[in-house]
Amino acid sequence: MKITGLLMMPAGWFIVLSALVLLRAFLAQNLFIAAGIGVEILGLVLFTRSHWVAKRGNA
Amino acid sequence: MSEVSQAFCILFILLLPLALAGLALINTGLSRLRSAAHSMMATLCVVGVAAAAYFVTGFAWQGYPGLPSHTLSIVGKEWSWLGAGHFFLRGVPLDGSRASLAALLQLLSVGLAAVIPLGAAAERWRLRACCISTALLAGVTYPLFAHWVWGGGWLARLGSNYGLGLGFLDAGGSATIQAVGGLTALSLVWLLGPRRGKYNLEGMPAALPGHNTVLVLFGCLLALVGWMGLNSAGSILFAGIPPGRIVLVAANTLLSAAGAVLAAAAITRYRFGKPDASLSANGWVCGLVASSAGCAYVPPAAALLIGLVAGALVTYTVAWMEAHLGLDDPAGAVSVHAIGGVWGILAVGLFPRAAALATAPSAANPAVTPTGQMLAQVVGVATLVGFVLPFTYSLNWLLNRFFPQRIPPEEERQGADLYELGAGAYPEFMTHTDEFSQW
Numbered sequence: 001m002k003i004t005g006l007l008m009m010p011a012g013w014f015i016v017l018s019a020l021v022l023l024r025a026f027l028a029q030n031l032f033i034a035a036g037i038g039v040e041i042l043g044l045v046l047f048t049r050s051h052w053v054a055k056r057g058n059a
Numbered sequence: 060m061s062e063v064s065q066a067f068c069i070l071f072i073l074l075l076p077l078a079l080a081g082l083a084l085i086n087t088g089l090s091r092l093r094s095a096a097h098s099m100m101a102t103l104c105v106v107g108v109a110a111a112a113y114f115v116t117g118f119a120w121q122g123y124p125g126l127p128s129h130t131l132s133i134v135g136k137e138w139s140w141l142g143a144g145h146f147f148l149r150g151v152p153l154d155g156s157r158a159s160l161a162a163l164l165q166l167l168s169v170g171l172a173a174v175i176p177l178g179a180a181a182e183r184w185r186l187r188a189c190c191i192s193t194a195l196l197a198g199v200t201y202p203l204f205a206h207w208v209w210g211g212g213w214l215a216r217l218g219s220n221y222g223l224g225l226g227f228l229d230a231g232g233s234a235t236i237q238a239v240g241g242l243t244a245l246s247l248v249w250l251l252g253p254r255r256g257k258y259n260l261e262g263m264p265a266a267l268p269g270h271n272t273v274l275v276l277f278g279c280l281l282a283l284v285g286w287m288g289l290n291s292a293g294s295i296l297f298a299g300i301p302p303g304r305i306v307l308v309a310a311n312t313l314l315s316a317a318g319a320v321l322a323a324a325a326i327t328r329y330r331f332g333k334p335d336a337s338l339s340a341n342g343w344v345c346g347l348v349a350s351s352a353g354c355a356y357v358p359p360a361a362a363l364l365i366g367l368v369a370g371a372l373v374t375y376t377v378a379w380m381e382a383h384l385g386l387d388d389p390a391g392a393v394s395v396h397a398i399g400g401v402w403g404i405l406a407v408g409l410f411p412r413a414a415a416l417a418t419a420p421s422a423a424n425p426a427v428t429p430t431g432q433m434l435a436q437v438v439g440v441a442t443l444v445g446f447v448l449p450f451t452y453s454l455n456w457l458l459n460r461f462f463p464q465r466i467p468p469e470e471e472r473q474g475a476d477l478y479e480l481g482a483g484a485y486p487e488f489m490t491h492t493d494e495f496s497q498w
Contacts, residue, residue, distance in 0.1 A: 011445075037441055
């Protein structure tokens with residue numbers, strides 16, 4: 001879960017960058033940027049949760 | 060750059076050490092008695108290491124608009140991703156030019172970014188490890204992101220390259236200094252884990268209050284002066300405002316802090332029956348942090364609003380992160396600097412017309428649309444979360460593999476002062492027994 005979360009954050013960032021570079025249409029660009037940020041947030045949640053679960057397991 | 064701007068800029072830069080002193084006092088006051096001397100000592104070491112590392116590689120990789128940089132050509136657009144200057148500040152004439160003033164400002168502000176993690180990792184971070192971690196932050200992570208924002212990099216050119224408003228705007232460093240420092244603090248909190256005794260077996264947090272509220276509140280006042288210098292110097296050097304507009308910058312800085320502390324005091328008064336001093340102090344600093352990005356662009360009423368939201372955010376996120384995310388952050392550095400910084404960045408996108416008027420007063424740029432500027436700010440936040448956080452976490456994880464960053468458990472119980480420095484901060488003071496029995 002930790003590694004998946006860690007990798008999802010840059011993956012979301014690359015989606016944002018790709019939307020900037022490749023898309024010109026306003027709606028499509030905004031949607032892809034929102035999707036990229038969604039992936040980043042999902043990665044952040046997974047990553048945070050993996051630390052919290054590990055800590056509770058060690059308590 | 061006129062001589063007046065130059066003189067003002069130097070004056071403002073020389074105020075910046077007060078922000079460092081303020082943060083150091085806040086971090087020390089919010090840690091327990093047994094680690095007070097360690098906290099101050101770590102601040103001195105970290106500021107020294109940060110300045111040295113930035114001197115060696117930092118400014119070369121950060122650069123400044125007009126200095127050489129490495130660029131990539133992507134679908135016909137130039138992406139400047141790294142400065143290409145000489146190490147050891149060679150090639151930068153230290154004569155009061157814009158680039159030399161930027162270098163001087165950064166030698167100090169990189170120390171500010173490096174002090175932020177000390178508050179989050181207080182009482183359990185080895186001195187040697189925090190020096191090496193700071194060298195990585197000041198020598199690699201900070202200059203890389205700062206180049207993108209302040210060195211004429213791709214984030215700064217989002218406006219000219221892709222029509223996103225005026226590009227990513229951050230006059231005083233809500234992103235470059237505060238959010239980068241705050242995300243490094245978050246990485247360290249994850250890697251180090253909570254202090255002994257912070258959480259019980261059910262995962263419920265215990266209150267481990269700081270040892271000196273007076274230090275914390277005095278630190279807030281010092282930080283205000285330092286922040287006024289930081290925001291003013293940053294606005295002249297990175298937003299290109301004339302010295303006359305420093306009045307707006309200073310007023311915005313103060314109003315944002317005022318709004319934040321009032322919001323934090325009112326909310327804690329409502330929630331707990333009495334205003335909470337440490338959360339109000341966190342609110343004050345969060346207001347300063349959030350003010351930095353838009354201090355040169357937004358009107359004073361907007362700065363007050365930004366501060367009110369920052370103060371409200373910090374009171375809820377500090378408790379929420381501690382209780383629900385298991386983040387033991389004694390100084391609230393992650394909430395104050397990372398979340399406050401991100402709020403400050405996004406707030407600039409809420410006032411795009413003000414930003415356009417501030418940068419081109421004679422003809423408000425009609426190309427600056429509300430969504431365009433907000434999108435530029437959002438891309439900046441996405442870069443912080445998608446690049447800076449994983450990058451700084453990975454660097455600190457690697458460091459932790461070779462040099463364990465955490466103080467051993469038994470020594471942690473004695474306190475970092477005794478373990479690392481051999482003596483306490485207040486040797487003639489009586490200490491309470493429960494101070495040493497809390498695990």
